[in-house]
Amino acid sequence: MRLPGRSSSYTTLVLLMLIQVMSSLSSSCIPTSDAFQFQYQLNQPSFRFSTSPGVSMQASPIQNGSKKGSNIKIIGSSSIRKKRKIVAGSNDHDSNSASSLSVPTMPMMPSMPTSRRSLFHSCAATAAVIAITTTPTQEANAAFSFFNSKYSLSVVTNTNSTAAASMRQPLPFKESSAFQSELATEACLLKLLPVKKPVFRKLEQQLLTISSMRSVTFGSVLMSVTSGTCILLNVLLHCIHSFIHSPSPTNHRPNRPRDGSRKNVRIH
Amino acid sequence: MYEYISAKVNETLIMLDSKRNYLEPVFIMNDTTDMAITKALKGEGLIEKLRTEIVSIRVAALRQDADGVYEAKKKALRALSELGELLVEKFPYDVPKEGKFSYLPRLLGRAKVTFTIVRPGNRKADKDVLLGNVTVLADGYAAPVTAGNFVDLAARNFYNGLPVKDLSKRLGVTASLTMAEDSLVAYDIASTVDKIAGEDGVIKKSLDRFLKKVDEGLGIELEDVSKADNTNVSSNSNTDNNTVLTSMPVAGSFNEGFYDPLTAQPRRIPLEIVQFDRLLGTAKLSYESGFSTNAATTNSGLGSLLESNARSPPLLTFDIPGLVAMNHPDLNLNGGSSEFFCLTKKDLVPERTTLLNGKYAPFGYVIEGLDLMMDLQAGDIISATSVDESGMMNLMKIRGTSFADAMNSDENN
Numbered sequence: 001m002r003l004p005g006r007s008s009s010y011t012t013l014v015l016l017m018l019i020q021v022m023s024s025l026s027s028s029c030i031p032t033s034d035a036f037q038f039q040y041q042l043n044q045p046s047f048r049f050s051t052s053p054g055v056s057m058q059a060s061p062i063q064n065g066s067k068k069g070s071n072i073k074i075i076g077s078s079s080i081r082k083k084r085k086i087v088a089g090s091n092d093h094d095s096n097s098a099s100s101l102s103v104p105t106m107p108m109m110p111s112m113p114t115s116r117r118s119l120f121h122s123c124a125a126t127a128a129v130i131a132i133t134t135t136p137t138q139e140a141n142a143a144f145s146f147f148n149s150k151y152s153l154s155v156v157t158n159t160n161s162t163a164a165a166s167m168r169q170p171l172p173f174k175e176s177s178a179f180q181s182e183l184a185t186e187a188c189l190l191k192l193l194p195v196k197k198p199v200f201r202k203l204e205q206q207l208l209t210i211s212s213m214r215s216v217t218f219g220s221v222l223m224s225v226t227s228g229t230c231i232l233l234n235v236l237l238h239c240i241h242s243f244i245h246s247p248s249p250t251n252h253r254p255n256r257p258r259d260g261s262r263k264n265v266r267i268h
Numbered sequence: 269m270y271e272y273i274s275a276k277v278n279e280t281l282i283m284l285d286s287k288r289n290y291l292e293p294v295f296i297m298n299d300t301t302d303m304a305i306t307k308a309l310k311g312e313g314l315i316e317k318l319r320t321e322i323v324s325i326r327v328a329a330l331r332q333d334a335d336g337v338y339e340a341k342k343k344a345l346r347a348l349s350e351l352g353e354l355l356v357e358k359f360p361y362d363v364p365k366e367g368k369f370s371y372l373p374r375l376l377g378r379a380k381v382t383f384t385i386v387r388p389g390n391r392k393a394d395k396d397v398l399l400g401n402v403t404v405l406a407d408g409y410a411a412p413v414t415a416g417n418f419v420d421l422a423a424r425n426f427y428n429g430l431p432v433k434d435l436s437k438r439l440g441v442t443a444s445l446t447m448a449e450d451s452l453v454a455y456d457i458a459s460t461v462d463k464i465a466g467e468d469g470v471i472k473k474s475l476d477r478f479l480k481k482v483d484e485g486l487g488i489e490l491e492d493v494s495k496a497d498n499t500n501v502s503s504n505s506n507t508d509n510n511t512v513l514t515s516m517p518v519a520g521s522f523n524e525g526f527y528d529p530l531t532a533q534p535r536r537i538p539l540e541i542v543q544f545d546r547l548l549g550t551a552k553l554s555y556e557s558g559f560s561t562n563a564a565t566t567n568s569g570l571g572s573l574l575e576s577n578a579r580s581p582p583l584l585t586f587d588i589p590g591l592v593a594m595n596h597p598d599l600n601l602n603g604g605s606s607e608f609f610c611l612t613k614k615d616l617v618p619e620r621t622t623l624l625n626g627k628y629a630p631f632g633y634v635i636e637g638l639d640l641m642m643d644l645q646a647g648d649i650i651s652a653t654s655v656d657e658s659g660m661m662n663l664m665k666i667r668g669t670s671f672a673d674a675m676n677s678d679e680n681n
Contacts (some may be wrong), residue, residue: 184588185633186345192409192542192551192583193352194360199283199290200352203318206280207345210273210325210337 183208273329273337281322284315291315293354310658311354318347346635353378361553363412370666371530372537374416375408379659381422381632383519384652385640399648402637404592408662410584411540411631412553414594414604418631419655419663421526421606427650433521434646435607438598439623440511512620517644518595518609525605530667537594539601540629543580551583556601586611586621590634590641593624601627610634610641 190204284291293311295304321344328336359376363369382403386396406415421427528535539556584591595607608631611621634641 183342183345185590185635186342186349188410188584188588188633189349189405189407190345190352192407193349193356194358194409195352195355197290197355199287200348200355202283203280203348204345206276206283207322207341207348210276210280210341 270329270332274326277322277326277329281319281326284319284322288315291351291355294357296357307354311351314347314351314354318344318351321347359412360409360551361412363553364555365666368536369413371528372413372417372535373420373663373665374412375406375419375659375662376412376664377408377659377662379406379408379415379419379662380404380635380656381406381419381659382636382654382656383427383650385637385644385648386651387645387648396649396651400637400640402641403635404632405635406592406632406659410542411594411629414537414540414629414631416663417526417535417537417606418594418608419659420665421520422653423655423660423663425653426522426526426606427520427653430520430522430650432517432519432644432646432648432650434515435518435521435595436513436515438511438513439620439627512623514615514620516609516612516615517646517648518607519644519650520606520608521595522606525607535605536602537596537604537629539596539604539627540631541626542583544583545580552580554580582626584630586624586628586630587616587618588633589616590638591630592632592634593628593630595628604629610644612642612644 187208190208195201291311293304293307299307321340324340325337325344328340356377363374380403382401384401385399387399388394388396404418406419408415524534526535527533541554542551543554544550545552586593590610592608592610594604595609596602596604611624615621
């Protein structure tokens with residue numbers, strides 16, 4: 001599924017307005033310390049985070065033959081209870097498995113059905129990515145080219161199939177020109193030099209390898225933006241859900257059947 | 269993460285200190301003693317500069333300053349590339365010297381050209397606004413003839429006073445059969461028959477007579493090929509759906525271009541692309557056909573450009589920000605003279621850059637003032653030009669413009 005284009009200014013405007021409105025509520029509604037968890041791997045700069053107990057996102061490069069690129073996966077969970085059990089009860093779970101990436105639960109929407117909650121979380125994560133790609137900041141502009149050029153968005157169901165497990169594993173990263181675009185001039189200057197001295201080439205390789213570290217730094221910036229956006233959108237969805245499911249004060253008749261009959265009503 | 273960078277930088281520093289003697293400038297026989305000493309001193313300075321920048325990376329990493337790491341790393345890479353220029357033993361390409369190539373200067377190295385850009389006031393009474401300097405690093409390892417022409421014109425102050433123009437260009441067009449290719453086909457036939465006949469006197473004489481008649485029949489000389497192209501392309505314009513009509517700011521535009529005093533005609537530069545040779549795994553120069561009689565280094569045959577690009581992709585692609593390339597008429601690939609351009613931000617999209625790859629000759633990079641170069645507007649003027657001294661030393665001319673140079677070139681020939 002391709003990300004929407006950059007021209008969705010209306011979406012941007014709406015999202016930014018909602019974020020601004022909800023930002024005032026975020027400090028008083030929920031604690032945000034354990035709402036998100038990020039995982040970076042320096043040598044394998046795929047990163048993943050989870051917006052909530054039910055959903056985690058992973059961005060990692062893919063290598064398909066000669067094609068290079070990356071995937072962003074939203075991994076949804078259909079069994080929150082099971083995952084809570086794993087996190088709370090055991091410490092010996094595999095650190096590479098998908099369940100280990102879940103965070104301690106945050107009882108944001110206790111009354112929602114599990115599937116609906118997962119859906120809401122998925123929507124929040126997806127909307128966060130859209131917000132990043134449409135927010136006109138410098139990081140977001142970079143993120144836009146990051147996503148829109150070679151990267152795709154795919155949704156992976158939370159099954160224990162081999163394919164899903166393999167997609168969750170971080171893939172080895174190979175430097176691509178997309179990450180080196182800012183230093184492309186320097187790279188070309190060195191590449192075209194007809195120097196075959198191994199010391200020179202080794203120095204070049206070392207310095208260019210350091211340059212890829214900034215890509216990870218950029219990823220951390222991207223993730224920090226994502227985290228803030230996801231927090232606010234979670235709060236927004238929570239408020240919407242509370243508004244929809246909150247009992248109306250005028251129709252609140254706890255002991256009265258909904259069909260209006262008075263047969264079983266006890267009058268004291 | 270920053271600990272990882274620090275560890276990597278420490279490793280690099282240890283390697284630089286332990287193998288420093290391997291980075292000393294190479295000794296070249298043709299260099300004079302003064303030149304050798306100058307190179308040695310420059311090499312020492314560059315190694316120290318490289319070391320300083322690597323230490324700066326480590327300091328920035330300790331401060332967890334990502335921008336500082338980036339800037340120091342950029343300077344370190346530049347210092348390393350300057351140091352690498354002193355380690356080149358021999359120019360890697362065999363640039364043609366025969367025919368029209370003998371009139372063209374070539375850059376056997378790199379040179380820094382700095383332009384001062386001003387923007388004229390709205391009224392005549394208003395003063396010009398100084399916008400700043402743009403430094404272009406002309407790379408002879410990317411396109412020796414094109415970069416040589418650029419540095420030569422800059423050294424002649426040809427660009428001074430010339431305004432930036434907004435030129436409308438159609439990208440992605442393919443030239444159809446032109447008179448240049450007609451002449452090339454005639455040359456191919458002649459060379460093939462010559463190979464078959466060998467050194468047989470009778471056949472060779474008849475072929476000479478045949479070629480003479482062909483030349484007389486076509487009625488053009490090789491010097492006029494580019495001019496014939498310019499007049500012929502308008503009727504053969506091939507515009508399909510894959511083309512994009514765009515306008516881009518082009519600098520150095522002046523009538524027909526630079527009039528070479530050697531030939532008293534506009535100087536034309538062949539399309540010169542450095543490509544990656546998949547068979548050999550090395551870089552090679554490729555020249556578009558129809559420019560000179562030297563067919564050994566040029567592509568031959570119709571559609572040769574597309575085939576060549578597919579076989580050997582260009583090393584420099586236009587998705588590199590700040591890449592400077594020589595402009596030429598849309599349908600005359602060998603018609604470049606003095607105009608050069610750098611893609612603006614709006615044109616730095618894959619849909620446009622792919623149309624430019626292999627069709628225009630990149631010869632340099634903007635190393636300072638990239639923002640200004642990308643924001644150039646029509647009417648901005650190049651008020652001053654300067655070329656660095658070491659860059660001028662890399663500029664070579666087979667035929668000089670002075671009387672003494674002409675006499676020397678005749679003696680050498």
